[in-house]
Amino acid sequence: RKEVEQDPGPFNVPEGATVAFNCTYSNSASQSFFWYRQDCRKEPKLLMSVYSSGNEDGRFTAQLNRASQYISLLIRDSKLSDSATYLCVSHSGNTPLVFGKGTRLSVIA
Amino acid sequence: DGGITQSPKYLFRKEGQNVTLSCEQNLNHDAMYWYRQDPGQGLRLIYYSQIVNDFQKGDIAEGYSVSREKKESFPLTVTSAQKNPTAFYLCASNGGRDTEQFFGPGTRLTVL
Numbered sequence: 001r002k003e004v005e006q007d008p009g010p011f012n013v014p015e016g017a018t019v020a021f022n023c024t025y026s027n028s029a030s031q032s033f034f035w036y037r038q039d040c041r042k043e044p045k046l047l048m049s050v051y052s053s054g055n056e057d058g059r060f061t062a063q064l065n066r067a068s069q070y071i072s073l074l075i076r077d078s079k080l081s082d083s084a085t086y087l088c089v090s091h092s093g094n095t096p097l098v099f100g101k102g103t104r105l106s107v108i109a
Numbered sequence: 110d111g112g113i114t115q116s117p118k119y120l121f122r123k124e125g126q127n128v129t130l131s132c133e134q135n136l137n138h139d140a141m142y143w144y145r146q147d148p149g150q151g152l153r154l155i156y157y158s159q160i161v162n163d164f165q166k167g168d169i170a171e172g173y174s175v176s177r178e179k180k181e182s183f184p185l186t187v188t189s190a191q192k193n194p195t196a197f198y199l200c201a202s203n204g205g206r207d208t209e210q211f212f213g214p215g216t217r218l219t220v221l
Contacts (some may be wrong), residue, residue: 032207033206043199044152085173087151089210094159096142096167097210101151 004100006088012106017078021103023088024070030090030098035062035073038085038102047073047086078107113213114134115200120218122194130185130216131157132200141183142201145169152199165179187218194220 006023013019025033033050048055050062050071063075071088088100111179122128134141143155154167158177172191177183183202187194197217203210 034209041197043215045212046209049209091207094206096154096157099152 004088004090004098006100006103008101008103010104010106012108012109013078015078015080017107018074018076019105020075021073021086021088021105022070023072023100023103024068025088025090025098027090027092027098028070030092032091033062033071034065034089034091034097035060035071036087036089036099040084040104044087044099059075066085078105080107080109083107091099113200113202113211115198115213117216117217118214120216122218122220124220125189128187128194128218130187130198130200130218131147132183132185132213133181134183134200134202134211134213135181136202136204136211137180138211139180139203140202140203140205141177142165143173143175143183143185144199144201146197146199146215157183171174194218 004025021057026083035047036044037047038044048057050064056064059076063072083106085102085104089097116131116146140159142157153169155173155176158164161180165178174186199215200213201210
């Protein structure tokens with residue numbers, strides 16, 4: 001069973017803090033990776049794709065380490081609005097995406 | 110606007126009744142998916158379809174059935190054989206390999 005593992009948290013951090021999440025994936029054939037954000041009682045939405053070279057979008061940075069089979073998400077200058085569950089996702093070929101169970105983040109004023 | 114619609118948002122049914130959840134997309138996506146999410150839990154794949162008139166079981170297909178007669182539509186039937194059907198059901202689609210998967214807003218099913 002190909003899986004994605006994440007620390008469920010919760011991560012409780014003060015506003016302005018930097019927080020990092022890691023996840024590991026078991027399928028070495030995985031070719032693409034994503035981070036999704038899910039707010040309480042809502043559907044998941046794409047936060048960012050994860051490229052081999054790493055990518056940055058404002059306060060968010062995603063990195064991929066293929067040798068160790070892990071993906072990371074770094075959030076700088078945390079905002080109250082960043083409070084959500086962050087889902088790590090791997091994908092291989094034409095098979096369905098494999099979702100982690102998510103890491104819960106709570107940013108506190 | 111393109112997107113995925115699911116209806117209804119909330120659904121209540123009596124135990125022993127079959128119920129069908131609607132999922133429609135106008136994104137021209139070939140692949141569609143149904144997930145179930147229980148409180149505080151991750152997404153679990155029920156069924157998926159990569160092309161019209163074809164679908165495959167996911168990890169928890171027992172007690173569910175689907176059809177894919179049109180590209181735009183992928184309805185899910187929760188049958189009376191599903192032992193614990195109360196959950197949040199999410200439909201999704203994507204347009205091909207390595208592309209973003211879009212989700213509908215979900216249907217919360219409560220079986221009384």
